[in-house]
Amino acid sequence: MKFLLGVALVLASLGANSASVASQEGALDQEIKRLQEQIKEMGAIPDTQRTYPKEYDDYLKGTKPSKKAKKIKGYKIAHEKSGFFMGGGYALGLLTESYSGPQVMDSNLGIKVPNDVFKRAVALQGWANMLNLELGYQRFFNPYFGTRLYGDLLFEPGLGKLTSKNNPKAKGGQFFYALGSLDMDALFDAPLDRQRKNFLGGYLGFGVGLMLLNDKGRGVLQQMLQNGYVSPNALWKMLMQVDYTINVGIAFTYKRHWRFELGTKIPITYLRLGFETPATYSNTQGSRTLISGNTGFKRSSFLVMNVLYVF
Numbered sequence: 001m002k003f004l005l006g007v008a009l010v011l012a013s014l015g016a017n018s019a020s021v022a023s024q025e026g027a028l029d030q031e032i033k034r035l036q037e038q039i040k041e042m043g044a045i046p047d048t049q050r051t052y053p054k055e056y057d058d059y060l061k062g063t064k065p066s067k068k069a070k071k072i073k074g075y076k077i078a079h080e081k082s083g084f085f086m087g088g089g090y091a092l093g094l095l096t097e098s099y100s101g102p103q104v105m106d107s108n109l110g111i112k113v114p115n116d117v118f119k120r121a122v123a124l125q126g127w128a129n130m131l132n133l134e135l136g137y138q139r140f141f142n143p144y145f146g147t148r149l150y151g152d153l154l155f156e157p158g159l160g161k162l163t164s165k166n167n168p169k170a171k172g173g174q175f176f177y178a179l180g181s182l183d184m185d186a187l188f189d190a191p192l193d194r195q196r197k198n199f200l201g202g203y204l205g206f207g208v209g210l211m212l213l214n215d216k217g218r219g220v221l222q223q224m225l226q227n228g229y230v231s232p233n234a235l236w237k238m239l240m241q242v243d244y245t246i247n248v249g250i251a252f253t254y255k256r257h258w259r260f261e262l263g264t265k266i267p268i269t270y271l272r273l274g275f276e277t278p279a280t281y282s283n284t285q286g287s288r289t290l291i292s293g294n295t296g297f298k299r300s301s302f303l304v305m306n307v308l309y310v311f
Contacts (some may be wrong), residue, residue: 077196078140080256081189085138087259087308088180091130091154094300095177095217096236097162098123101294107280107287117229117281117288122221123165124234128177130154132304138187143196146187148203154265154302162234164220173220173234181209185247199253203263207245213297214238217279223280229288233279235295242271249304259308267303 100121103112136150155178162173185205192198217234249263278290 010113014066035143041189062090074143077143078146081140081143081253081310082138082146083311084136085148085150085259085308086135087306088131088133089261089304089306091128091132091265091302091304093128093130093265093302094125094129095160095175095213096123096125096300098296099235099290099294100296101291103291103294104288105291106282107282112291113288116227117290118221118224119226119291120166120224122224122235124162124173124215124220125165126160126162126173126175127294128156128160128175128196128299130177130302130303131157132306134306134308136183138310140187140189143191143199144189144201146189148183148187148205149182150205151180151182154178154304159216162215164224167223168213170219170220170223172222173216174218175213175215175234177211177213179209179211179243181243181245183207183245183247187225187251187285189253197255199252199256200250202250203261205266207247207249209243209245210240211243211299212238212240215279228283229281230283231279231281235279235290236297237277237279238275239277240273240275240298241268243299244268244270245271259306259310261306261308262306263304263306264301265304267299270297 037204071275076269089292098121099118102115104115105111106113132152132154134150134152136148138146138148138150140146156176159174159176161171164170164173183205184207185203187201187203189199192200213236215233215234215236221234244265244267246268247263248266249261251259251261251263253259272292276292278292278295280287280289
């Protein structure tokens with residue numbers, strides 16, 4: 001009988017404790033709701049979501065609380081630095097064109113004939129002042145290292161000036177240039193403050209692009225021409241080729257979302273696609289088309305300055 005009475009007392013005590021815990025949890029829920037309403041009234045949105053993967057709890061099981069908190073903090077910073085980004089800036093580079101072949105193509109007969117268009121080898125150059133647009137996604141694995149995949153477009157907003165190396169005083173040449181590419185970079189950052197909100201770092205990567213060039217001759221080749229040949233173009237009516245690039249630069253990250261970059265796009269090599277159209281020169285007796293294989297194009301490394309925002 002005493003045993004049964006003891007069991008009854010224990011069960012009653014457990015029931016009272018359960019009721020007390022339930023009451024406390026209910027009061028806590030009410031307090032949380034009250035605080036959330038206050039936050040909403042202040043114009044903010046209460047954040048009640050987990051900011052790190054649930055797998056972290058299993059991965060860090062048995063880890064000291066201080067070390068676990070440090071790792072979770074690092075993940076939150078990496079998560080904040082990751083996301084889609086967009087931006088743009090300015091790019092500068094030197095373009096060079098040339099024609100040194102001893103032959104040209106007879107436009108009517110479709111055969112190669114001696115070069116009676118130019119008096120000597122032609123060399124042209126022009127500075128490309130370009131706008132740059134970027135759009136992509138970056139992912140940081142921790143606060144210091146990450147990768148990104150993005151597309152960028154560099155283009156001359158108007159027409160650049162084309163000059164002759166043979167005769168620097170000759171003026172009148174113009175060109176349009178654009179380069180669109182798909183790029184992948186490795187990112188590395190070093191924090192500048194204890195809160196790890198601002199970083200100084202860099203990037204290194206590779207890009208494959210497609211470039212487009214069109215030039216206008218006008219008077220830039222006037223002293224180089226012979227036999228009365230004229231053309232609206234200098235050397236290219238249209239040049240389209242693949243551009244392989246190495247990307248390298250430094251970056252300053254402000255408040256984990258703004259990136260200010262200064263870098264360069266270094267050309268490795270080019271690949272002609274067969275879609276190019278060299279310039280055609282005409283006179284009263286016929287016309288001559290420049291041979292694509294004898295018509296050269298190169299670009300210098302491009303200096304690129306960008307401002308990007310990570311969403």
